[in-house]
Every structure is written in C-alpha cells, then in structure tokens.
Amino acid sequence: MTSDPRVGPIALPDTRARRVVEQLLDGSGVELNGDRPWDIRVLHPDFFSRVLHQGTLGLGESYMDGWWECDRIDEFAHRLLRHGLANRAHSTAKRLLYRLQSGFFNFQSKARAYMVGEAHYDLGNDLFERMLDPTMCYSCGYWHDADTLHDAQVAKLDLAARKLGLESGMRVLDIGCGWGSFAEHAARRYGVEVTGITISKEQAAFAEARCQGLPVDIRLMDYRDLDGQFDRIVSIGMFEHVGHRNYRTYFDTVERLLDPAGLFVLHTIGSNTSKISVDPWINKYIFPNGVLPSIEHIARTTENRLLMEDWQNFGPDYDRTLMAWLENFDTHWPEIAHNYNERTRRMFRYYLSVCAGGFRARHLQLWQVVFSKWRAGRYDAPR
Incomplete structure (x- = not known):
C-alpha cells in the first residue's frame, strides 16, 4: 500500500x-x-x-x-x-550477517566490479546532467573560496591538480574517471596526457565525447587490469567501491603504476571507525558493495608501500555539495520526470538528504590524501 x-x-x-x-x-x-x-x-x-x-x-x-x-x-x-x-x-543480525559474508566473500571482486556502474552510474546521463554542475563532478566540491556549486567543483579539481604538481607533458592516470571531469580539466589547463578508467559504460561514452581533441584516453576497465607507468595518479570518489579485502591490491597497483618520483592523490569519503559495515538501504539502492575506509584502513595498507605526504579533511563541504545537488534535482526534475517514476524521485531525494545529514553530523568525512614513493625532499601541499 x-x-x-x-x-x-x-x-x-x-x-x-x-x-x-x-x-x-x-x-x-x-x-x-x-x-x-x-x-x-x-x-x-x-x-x-x-x-x-x-x-x-x-x-x-x-x-x-x-x-x-x-x-x-x-x-x-x-x-x-x-x-x-x-x-x-x-538490526544486529543484519550487521553480523554482512560482517560474516564480507569475511568469506569478496563483494568487490573483478567479477562484481561493474555492478555499481550498471546499478547507479548508468541510470541515466539526463538525470546526472541536471543534478550535477557542468563539470559533471560527482564528488565533494571545495567551498573554501567558492560561492556556487560550479566554482566549488572547479576548485576541487584544481586543488587535486595543484597537489599533484602537474606540468605539461606528464602522464597522468585517473582511476575512476567518472564523466571525465578531472581528465578534461588536467589536459586542458595543464597540458598533461591523461588515461582515465571507469566501470560505467555511460560515463565512458560521455567522457570520450567531452575529451575529443585532447590528449585523453578513456577506457572501460577495472583498475586491476591496467599496465603502464605514470608520473601522477589521481583517484576521486572511487575508493569507496574498492572494499577492505582489496585495499592491499589497490595500493599495490598504485605503487606498481606510479613513477619512482611520482605523486598520488586519493580523494575519498571516510568513516570514523574501522568496523566493516554497510548501510542496507544505500547498499541496495545507491552503491552496491560500497564500503567506506577508515584512517586505519588507509594507513595500514599503505605502510611500506607509499609515503603519506599530506592529509586534508573537508568533510563539511560535502554537506553543502549534496544540498546543492538536491536543489538542482528538485528544480530540474520536471524536465526528466517522463523518463523515470515517482519512486526514483523519492529515492534520490532521500539519498541526497540523508547523506547531507550524515556529513553535517560529522558522521562521515571527506579526505584528500597525498602519497609519494618514499619521495626525497619536502612536500608543501597547496590549500
């Protein structure tokens, strides 16, 4: 009823x-x-x-x-x-069941890697184009000196680019490139060559189209299948899909692909605790098999692999970002309502709202972490 x-x-x-x-x-x-x-x-x-x-x-x-x-x-x-x-x-039973299952099964294996793309990111570019800003960034904006969502997203992209110290001619890998926002920004503004990978067919097609004429190579593939060597690596809003059983593999892959003098920027939502759990509603309707990392998860699995150079938390900025997305979603819903049903509208309103409340309560965090490969010399992270 x-x-x-x-x-x-x-x-x-x-x-x-x-x-x-x-x-x-x-x-x-x-x-x-x-x-x-x-x-x-x-x-x-x-x-x-x-x-x-x-x-x-x-x-x-x-x-x-x-x-x-x-x-x-x-x-x-x-x-x-x-x-x-x-x-x-x-319920305790549901939390226990997930912990038991995640202990025996790898919910983020290569065989299951494309599930979140099909369930969420491939839902419809028409919806995301109206909810997001023109950059099509589907991750936290940086509102330090920004007044609009678009300014905040451009500032976020440039913050990551400046932390990487991008220079013309560098080879850059974007793990989880989404709709190509960072790839286009880095190639156009810094003259670098970008390889972007995603597990979403809709994102890959969109990113290829927007980056035509730029030195950008978009690939539909899992990060574990990539080979090559890159001067810089960035991953924005993808690590939440990796899963705790794959953290070592993920950072081993980054270390293998990163040039000895290279830098890596990890941009991820974070959890205040290291308990392996998942919200049942988010897992079913928004991000299947997603798990948030903790500080301990990241620190433990990068030890003796990568050197942490800088760790910045601007979690409260995600509250403002989500509320801006909600405003866009509500404003433009009539334009796309014929493509979806009322249940989908309520699903997105609930998702954006409860996540904003989570960041507002400091229940969730947003981290940008800079790593090097035991880099010599001083690293001064821009803000």
Missing part, C-alpha cells in the same frame, strides 16, 4: 512499535507528526513495525513508498545521528 502524500498524517496507532519508536526519538529533537521542518508525518499505520523490523532499509523504503513525509530530511537525519541512533538504526 502506498499512501498519498497529499493526505495529512494519520492518527498514530497506540501500538508497542509506535511507543518504541517514540522512545528512540526521545531527546533527538524529532517528533512524530510535529510541525517543524525536520519532524516526520506518518501516513501509513504499519510504518512503525516496518522500521523496527527492517531498520534503515525499512526507513528508506517506506519513504520511497510514500509512507511518511518530511520537509527537511537532511535535518531529520542530522538530528538522529547526533542523537546516537546510528548504531541502533539497523
């Missing part, structure tokens, strides 16, 4: 499930059927039991099904996370 969001909230049933949910929300600043932007309006009587039994998966799916409404899901998520509900958001 899908409730009509135009109908007002229902009278809350006096059930044990409702009382448990109210107890969980107590002290969070979020109320059921309240009148503040971050309060949720319950539209279906089974909402409470669904959330209690299915956790974050049930919460997200029930929103997609129209079982509840909230004017500011980002603030709703922010308040719940600051209240400490993250560890209680999905």
Whole structure:
C-alpha cells in the first residue's frame, strides 16, 4: 500500500512499535507528526513495525513508498545521528550477517566490479546532467573560496591538480574517471596526457565525447587490469567501491603504476571507525558493495608501500555539495520526470538528504590524501 502524500498524517496507532519508536526519538529533537521542518508525518499505520523490523532499509523504503513525509530530511537525519541512533538504526543480525559474508566473500571482486556502474552510474546521463554542475563532478566540491556549486567543483579539481604538481607533458592516470571531469580539466589547463578508467559504460561514452581533441584516453576497465607507468595518479570518489579485502591490491597497483618520483592523490569519503559495515538501504539502492575506509584502513595498507605526504579533511563541504545537488534535482526534475517514476524521485531525494545529514553530523568525512614513493625532499601541499 502506498499512501498519498497529499493526505495529512494519520492518527498514530497506540501500538508497542509506535511507543518504541517514540522512545528512540526521545531527546533527538524529532517528533512524530510535529510541525517543524525536520519532524516526520506518518501516513501509513504499519510504518512503525516496518522500521523496527527492517531498520534503515525499512526507513528508506517506506519513504520511497510514500509512507511518511518530511520537509527537511537532511535535518531529520542530522538530528538522529547526533542523537546516537546510528548504531541502533539497523538490526544486529543484519550487521553480523554482512560482517560474516564480507569475511568469506569478496563483494568487490573483478567479477562484481561493474555492478555499481550498471546499478547507479548508468541510470541515466539526463538525470546526472541536471543534478550535477557542468563539470559533471560527482564528488565533494571545495567551498573554501567558492560561492556556487560550479566554482566549488572547479576548485576541487584544481586543488587535486595543484597537489599533484602537474606540468605539461606528464602522464597522468585517473582511476575512476567518472564523466571525465578531472581528465578534461588536467589536459586542458595543464597540458598533461591523461588515461582515465571507469566501470560505467555511460560515463565512458560521455567522457570520450567531452575529451575529443585532447590528449585523453578513456577506457572501460577495472583498475586491476591496467599496465603502464605514470608520473601522477589521481583517484576521486572511487575508493569507496574498492572494499577492505582489496585495499592491499589497490595500493599495490598504485605503487606498481606510479613513477619512482611520482605523486598520488586519493580523494575519498571516510568513516570514523574501522568496523566493516554497510548501510542496507544505500547498499541496495545507491552503491552496491560500497564500503567506506577508515584512517586505519588507509594507513595500514599503505605502510611500506607509499609515503603519506599530506592529509586534508573537508568533510563539511560535502554537506553543502549534496544540498546543492538536491536543489538542482528538485528544480530540474520536471524536465526528466517522463523518463523515470515517482519512486526514483523519492529515492534520490532521500539519498541526497540523508547523506547531507550524515556529513553535517560529522558522521562521515571527506579526505584528500597525498602519497609519494618514499619521495626525497619536502612536500608543501597547496590549500
């Protein structure tokens, strides 16, 4: 049953499930059927039991099904996370099952590497063109001196380029090149030769078209299959798909492909803890098999391989980036609504909003890390 969001909230049933949910929300600043932007309006009587039994998966799916409404899901998520509900958001059984499975199975093996491309990145360039800015960067912008999303994304691309110390004629590898934003920026502004790899057919085709006439080679392939030698390597918003069982292979590959005097910039979302877990809703609907690394994961698997030269965290900038994407998405949805259904619209609104709330609560981080191969001399990272 899908409730009509135009109908007002229902009278809350006096059930044990409702009382448990109210107890969980107590002290969070979020109320059921309240009148503040971050309060949720319950539209279906089974909402409470669904959330209690299915956790974050049930919460997200029930929103997609129209079982509840909230004017500011980002603030709703922010308040719940600051209240400490993250560890209680999905069942112990589901967390344990994922940890057991991930111990025995490599969810990010080469055989499964293209799943996220097919499930998310290939969803439709028309959607992403309207949600993102003209750079088509699908990663955190750098808002230090920026006033618009476009300025923030150009600043992010140039921040990575300056950290790499790009010079004309260099050979650059872009692992997870997306729609070709960094490849075009680096080739056009710095005169470098770029090899970009992606596991998305739609991204590869788009990147090839935008980089025509530039010294850019876009390839549809997994990072583990690449050979060659590069002066610089960059990876922006891809490491989240690597998986903890493949971290050593990933950094071994970077070390193998990087010139002895080279530099590598890793741009990734990060977790505050090293627990191997995944949000069930994000895993099912947005990024299948994605796992966020921790500081320990990165430090441990780069030790004796690469030298960490600089580590910058601008996680709060992702909150602002996601909210800008949400504004674009809402503004331009009528242009593409005929290509998708209402459930997809609600899925993207929920995804962008809850992720913004996660960064706002400092539950998630965004790191740019610079590595060298035991480089001699001083490295001064630009800001």
